Amino acid sequence: MLEVARAEGAAIVVRDLVKRYDDVLAVAGLSFDVRAGETTALLGGNGAGKTTTLSMLLGLLTPTSGAISVLGVDMLQHRFRVLPRMNFTSPYVDLPKRLTVRENLLVFADLYGVSRPRDRIAELGREFDLAGIMKRPYGELSAGQRTRVSLAKALINRPDVLLLDEPTASLDPDIGDRMRTYLESYQRASGCTVLLASHNMREVERMCHHVLMLRAGVLVDQGAPAALVARYGRDSMEEVFLDIARGREHNEPRAGADLVP
Amino acid sequence: MSAELPAAALRSQRGIGASARRVRALIRRHAYLLVKSWPRMVSMMYYPTVTMVLWAFVTLYLAPTNRFLQDAPGFFIGAVLLWDVLFRGQLGVSLTFIEEMYARNLGNLFVSPLRFYELVIGQLVMSAARTLIGVGGACLFAWILFRYSIFSYGFPLIAFFVNLLIFGWSIGLAVSGMVLRWGLGAEELAWAAIFLIAPVSGVYYPIAVLPPVLQAIAWSLPSANVFEGMRSVLVEHAFRWDLLVRALALNVAYLAVGVFLFRLAVGHARKRGVLLQMGE
Numbered sequence: 261m262l263e264v265a266r267a268e269g270a271a272i273v274v275r276d277l278v279k280r281y282d283d284v285l286a287v288a289g290l291s292f293d294v295r296a297g298e299t300t301a302l303l304g305g306n307g308a309g310k311t312t313t314l315s316m317l318l319g320l321l322t323p324t325s326g327a328i329s330v331l332g333v334d335m336l337q338h339r340f341r342v343l344p345r346m347n348f349t350s351p352y353v354d355l356p357k358r359l360t361v362r363e364n365l366l367v368f369a370d371l372y373g374v375s376r377p378r379d380r381i382a383e384l385g386r387e388f389d390l391a392g393i394m395k396r397p398y399g400e401l402s403a404g405q406r407t408r409v410s411l412a413k414a415l416i417n418r419p420d421v422l423l424l425d426e427p428t429a430s431l432d433p434d435i436g437d438r439m440r441t442y443l444e445s446y447q448r449a450s451g452c453t454v455l456l457a458s459h460n461m462r463e464v465e466r467m468c469h470h471v472l473m474l475r476a477g478v479l480v481d482q483g484a485p486a487a488l489v490a491r492y493g494r495d496s497m498e499e500v501f502l503d504i505a506r507g508r509e510h511n512e513p514r515a516g517a518d519l520v521p
Numbered sequence: 522m523s524a525e526l527p528a529a530a531l532r533s534q535r536g537i538g539a540s541a542r543r544v545r546a547l548i549r550r551h552a553y554l555l556v557k558s559w560p561r562m563v564s565m566m567y568y569p570t571v572t573m574v575l576w577a578f579v580t581l582y583l584a585p586t587n588r589f590l591q592d593a594p595g596f597f598i599g600a601v602l603l604w605d606v607l608f609r610g611q612l613g614v615s616l617t618f619i620e621e622m623y624a625r626n627l628g629n630l631f632v633s634p635l636r637f638y639e640l641v642i643g644q645l646v647m648s649a650a651r652t653l654i655g656v657g658g659a660c661l662f663a664w665i666l667f668r669y670s671i672f673s674y675g676f677p678l679i680a681f682f683v684n685l686l687i688f689g690w691s692i693g694l695a696v697s698g699m700v701l702r703w704g705l706g707a708e709e710l711a712w713a714a715i716f717l718i719a720p721v722s723g724v725y726y727p728i729a730v731l732p733p734v735l736q737a738i739a740w741s742l743p744s745a746n747v748f749e750g751m752r753s754v755l756v757e758h759a760f761r762w763d764l765l766v767r768a769l770a771l772n773v774a775y776l777a778v779g780v781f782l783f784r785l786a787v788g789h790a791r792k793r794g795v796l797l798q799m800g801e
Contacts, residue, residue: 281793312794318632321794344534344634352797353628356550356620363553370546371633373534413629 271296271421271453272317277326279312279477286312288477290326294470299447299454301464301485304474305505310457311352313474314423317455318348330421342421344372347414350425354406357399361390361409364398365416372417384412387442389435403430411439418450425457440467461497471497473504480504534634543635547643548650551617555650565651566658569605573659576601577667593755597725598669602659603681603751604724607744608715609655610689611696613648615711618697622705628797637787641780644697645690652686674751677760681747684765687772688743689715694779698786701795723748743768743775 272294279287287309294300302310315321317328319339328335333342355364362381369377385391388408393401398409407430414422427443428436444467447454458464464471465485473481473488481488481504485497492500533539555561576597584590590597621627630640663669671678696714700707721728721735722744728736739745746768753761790796 279794311797315794315797320628320631320791320796322788322791340534340634340636343632346632348632350628350797352625354625355629356554356624356626358558359550359553363550367546367550367553368629368633370549371543371630371635373539373542373634 269295271331272455273327273329274313274317275327277313277316277328278324279309279316279321280324286477287316287323290474290477290479292472292479292482294453294455296453297447297451298469299444299456299467300470300472301468302455302457302472302474303464303501303504307476308474308505309477310474311350311425312477314348314350314425314455314457317423318346319343344417345420346423347372347417347419347421348423348425349407349410349414349427351429352425355398355409355413358397360395360397361401362394364409365413368413368416374417380416384415388412389438404432404435407431408435408439411443415446420450420452422452422454423456424454426459427456428458428460428463436463443467461501465497473501475504475507539634540636540639543633543639544643544646547630547635547640548646551620551643551647552650554620555654562654565609565655566662569602569609569655569659570662572601572605573598573663574666577663577669589756595669595673596752596755598663598667599671599674599751599755600724600748602656602663602671603685603747604719604722605656605659606652606682607685607689607722609652610648610686611693611715612689612711613651614644614690614693615696615700615714616651617644617647619700619705619708619711622700631796637784641694641783644693648690648693649686652689674754677750677754680760680765681751684743684747684768684772687776688747688768691772691775691779692718694776694783698779698783701783701786701790704795718742718744721745723752727752740767741771743771746771 270293274293275291277287277290278285290309290313302313304310312321316323317330317335319335323336330342331345333339335342356367359367365381365384366377369380374380381394385394388411390405390408390412393405393409398406401409407428411427414424414427424443428439431439440463443454446452454467456464456468468485471482471485471488472479483491488500489495489497492503494500494503580590580594580597584594621630660671663671674681692714693711696710699710721731721739722742723731723739724744728739728745728749731739746764750761750764750768753759753764
């Protein structure tokens, strides 16, 4: 069994993860832990390796080398032992457009082996305000409605590990806030471990206990949002993100802003 | 909003029951599409019915002057209906998979507990359903319009049907693999692949008319053995068990190759990371 599985209190353990596509090194020796029952953000600019990393964690992408353990299970060898306890959303996937919301959720309830699926779907319908659109084809929904349905699908099996790629990107501020509140509430109540890739730094500051910062497939920094803000001498995670994405060192002045006398 | 704690949320994930449930989920997903779309149902029956009608009129035209057709008047209609079993069988497998690609649903499926073999079984079941609907409709019209019953073959019909369906599955799985490997640009393969073997399957003529090289190729295909068997039943009124056994043995090999190629393509897709990105 992997050494990684023994990392104490960690639901996800990644060691020396590498993904190479021919000459392109997408992920270059990534190692990190995601503590159980916490929400961790995976941050980085476009092409930093966030989606590649999430894909490898889900078993959608085979790493070139390295090790991944989720809930103590070696994902590269035995992913089916743990996949029923995981779920995800991603802007790169969709649900069948001609199926209604209810039909889509029933299909995924069956795939995950959810007990009393109709009760669970009714419950999610209430939580995500889907009752009025249950009978509508998924393809006819607005972007915000689709996002809510995707989140409902991601929670259909009450996962212990939830991987969210830009989960609230297309939601208006009101619905976005309600979704965050729900996810926080779900996370607290269930002890679920959440790994979140987001470009919304306010969302990260609000929801995340820990942040992993990637640049060019390398983990360049990590810590609690407040600790990172303090360490970089900035006012917000937005500024910390810009510092890290642009390769600036801690407390290095920002171009332009700092020229003002 | 409030989240509630799970209480025995998930059923067992192991055993035949769990596998059957996941396959049912996949079938349910495609059945929802079929039952609510009458244009889909019609389009499945349309091509087999039109080709059947075409060959029925060819038969009516040629029969008065053709000894063979006088002895076996249902030959062309039976041949075209059985050819469609092969075609629909292949198409059913390929289109079921391509549908997931178009829907950008592969990522959801491949991170769910659905196993590879369950995905394949789901595709095969849907293929059988599509074939029964498509060819079944054409068979019904053959009886209504021309009083021709495919069931006049008796037991051999089951043997022909099963063998052609399995061969169609094999090609369909290989095509699914190719579409996954080369993207939706290769979708044409789903429609065209089967016609590559049509000339050497002996659908409308005996294998003996082919040049020796093509005869060798033909005998290595289950379809050629089935259509030779069909002619034997029609002309000699004898069921050729040797041809059935050979077709079955070949089918086992072809199905294994089809599954292998599809599996290889899935492995390649996992390496290249296309499962998350593939779509329309």
